Amino acid sequence: MSEYIIDVAGLKKAFKVSKRDEGFGAAVKSLWNRKYEMVYGVDGIDLQVRKGEIRGLIGPNGAGKSTTIKILSGILHPEEGRVNVMGFVPWLERQKYVKHLGVVFGQKSQLWWDLPPIDTYSLNREMYKVPTKRYKELVDYFKELLQIEDVVYKPVRQLSLGERMKCEFVCAMLHEPSLVFLDEPTIGLDIISKESIRKFIKQVNRDLRTTFILTTHDLSDLENLCENVTIINKGRVVYNDAMSQLNKYFSQKKLIDIQFHEPMGKHLLKEYTLLHSDELTATIELDLTEQDLRQFVYDLLGRLPVQDINIRNIPIEDVIKSIYSA
Amino acid sequence: MTAENVTGLLKLYIWNVRLGISRSMAYRFDFVIGLITSVLFSGTAPFLQYIFFTQTKGYPGWNLEQILLFQGLLLLWLGLRQMLFGNVLDVAYGLVRKGDFDRLLVKPYPPLGVLLCSGFNLKGIGATLSGCALTAYALYGLELVPSVGQVALFLFSLLCSIFFYMGVTTLLCTIVIMLVQIGRVEELVERVLGFGDYPINIYPRMLKQLFLTVFPFAIWAYVPSQALLDRMDSGIVTAAIGCFAVFGFSVWIWNRSLNKYTSAGG
Numbered sequence: 001m002s003e004y005i006i007d008v009a010g011l012k013k014a015f016k017v018s019k020r021d022e023g024f025g026a027a028v029k030s031l032w033n034r035k036y037e038m039v040y041g042v043d044g045i046d047l048q049v050r051k052g053e054i055r056g057l058i059g060p061n062g063a064g065k066s067t068t069i070k071i072l073s074g075i076l077h078p079e080e081g082r083v084n085v086m087g088f089v090p091w092l093e094r095q096k097y098v099k100h101l102g103v104v105f106g107q108k109s110q111l112w113w114d115l116p117p118i119d120t121y122s123l124n125r126e127m128y129k130v131p132t133k134r135y136k137e138l139v140d141y142f143k144e145l146l147q148i149e150d151v152v153y154k155p156v157r158q159l160s161l162g163e164r165m166k167c168e169f170v171c172a173m174l175h176e177p178s179l180v181f182l183d184e185p186t187i188g189l190d191i192i193s194k195e196s197i198r199k200f201i202k203q204v205n206r207d208l209r210t211t212f213i214l215t216t217h218d219l220s221d222l223e224n225l226c227e228n229v230t231i232i233n234k235g236r237v238v239y240n241d242a243m244s245q246l247n248k249y250f251s252q253k254k255l256i257d258i259q260f261h262e263p264m265g266k267h268l269l270k271e272y273t274l275l276h277s278d279e280l281t282a283t284i285e286l287d288l289t290e291q292d293l294r295q296f297v298y299d300l301l302g303r304l305p306v307q308d309i310n311i312r313n314i315p316i317e318d319v320i321k322s323i324y325s326a
Numbered sequence: 327m328t329a330e331n332v333t334g335l336l337k338l339y340i341w342n343v344r345l346g347i348s349r350s351m352a353y354r355f356d357f358v359i360g361l362i363t364s365v366l367f368s369g370t371a372p373f374l375q376y377i378f379f380t381q382t383k384g385y386p387g388w389n390l391e392q393i394l395l396f397q398g399l400l401l402l403w404l405g406l407r408q409m410l411f412g413n414v415l416d417v418a419y420g421l422v423r424k425g426d427f428d429r430l431l432v433k434p435y436p437p438l439g440v441l442l443c444s445g446f447n448l449k450g451i452g453a454t455l456s457g458c459a460l461t462a463y464a465l466y467g468l469e470l471v472p473s474v475g476q477v478a479l480f481l482f483s484l485l486c487s488i489f490f491y492m493g494v495t496t497l498l499c500t501i502v503i504m505l506v507q508i509g510r511v512e513e514l515v516e517r518v519l520g521f522g523d524y525p526i527n528i529y530p531r532m533l534k535q536l537f538l539t540v541f542p543f544a545i546w547a548y549v550p551s552q553a554l555l556d557r558m559d560s561g562i563v564t565a566a567i568g569c570f571a572v573f574g575f576s577v578w579i580w581n582r583s584l585n586k587y588t589s590a591g592g
Contacts, residue, residue, distance in 0.1 A: 073428075073432055074431065075428050075432070095436070096434075098431075098433065108426055112345055112349060114349045114352045115348055115352065119348060120345075123341050126337055126341050127341075155352065
């Protein structure tokens, strides 16, 4: 059996998109003469995920993340490519395959709005044919883990967003899926709820060996949860490696934050690569392939009225932004 | 679709009914008022038909008691269909508008089955109860005691009606899912379905044939009332074939459309 729970090669999916010119005349003309063009949402993606991983899948809006997830969930059929998820071809064996799949959408709910979550859980128990004894064990386990003992008995409409998201997670996990897709699971949550959700994901990953694929725009989710990250842009994989490697992406560059003890004229800083400056502070980018750090700092302290100095790596946000815009 | 799927979907439907009733009861005032108004208003249509029948020459071949039976069965069917599938289109609209249709595709059942299973609507209870009462009253007035065969025919026509209505609903859902906005198509379909609200022998011969074959609206009230009045002819056979054919065709169209489904961006 393959070591990978997800094994994708050469995945392509095209969409037929209608186009029309500007204005009312063009709108009328488009009634009988509509132009279309084929756009590749996914254009040759290769992806392997090991069982038990928590993999981050990120990219700018329209990059092809959702299309990839939808193909992996069996919702969409690709034009080309080979997909094997847990031994299934998702879109061909959808009904059998989804019994092993869980999905959490951060902005959508599968709970019945007017009823307590526990009622939706019962419906899911029936849908996935979870034995009653196991169902009770799991509900107790999840309730304790997420500290929602009382929450599951209140109508969903009376729950806070954080409580509702916790209940959504339970709903997606009751049939013990081997693979769970999480689509922005912490969107809109406060820091405490985010922490609680992340703890839950880590614990379930450890206890049940569940594989999670996490799409998010919140980089702290990635930093807290994912060992590996795949970045998709323009329908292609542009980065596929460990999170720790992202930190090394610009290891030859440093950012130096300086605080001056008297106002500084900009002309005194013009020889540096300035990312930001005002009268009393500045941030300089330093390329280590061109200059030695120790010498640079020594010169800086000698030339300028420096009160405080901080040397740091390029932030992960900037690394990702740079990859997105490449 | 396998037998396991059908059993699973029936159980799922029952669960949806339980949750649907629980949800209705969560708003107690609305629940009680809803039930009362549903029962009261369901009597309006038969009453109008009664006035229409007694103040005009009525329908050829039908006396007052017989038309009351027809009205009772029609009311019973309208109530049942609202109870069984009254929510389906609303659910389909909701799923499509919120971009949630994908959620149906990650359930371990055929998506059409899951959609139809979500159709229970308690508002139909009033018409169903009134229909039962009116049918019983009409049978009493006619001094009719249906035989086992007549009851079997009645139940069979009910089953055919359910399949036919599932077919119509499936076609509408397909349009909703593919086009998102169906505008007045639903209204048009409702109007056309209204042909089944009258005994079909009042229509010209060609329409009558049409309503017993391709568009078998006759199966809803006309066929079962004929069965209970012991006036059944071969119409039930063609109508039944029509009902299952419409359902089969709608499932075929649904599956074809689903294969072309492209989801929404996101």
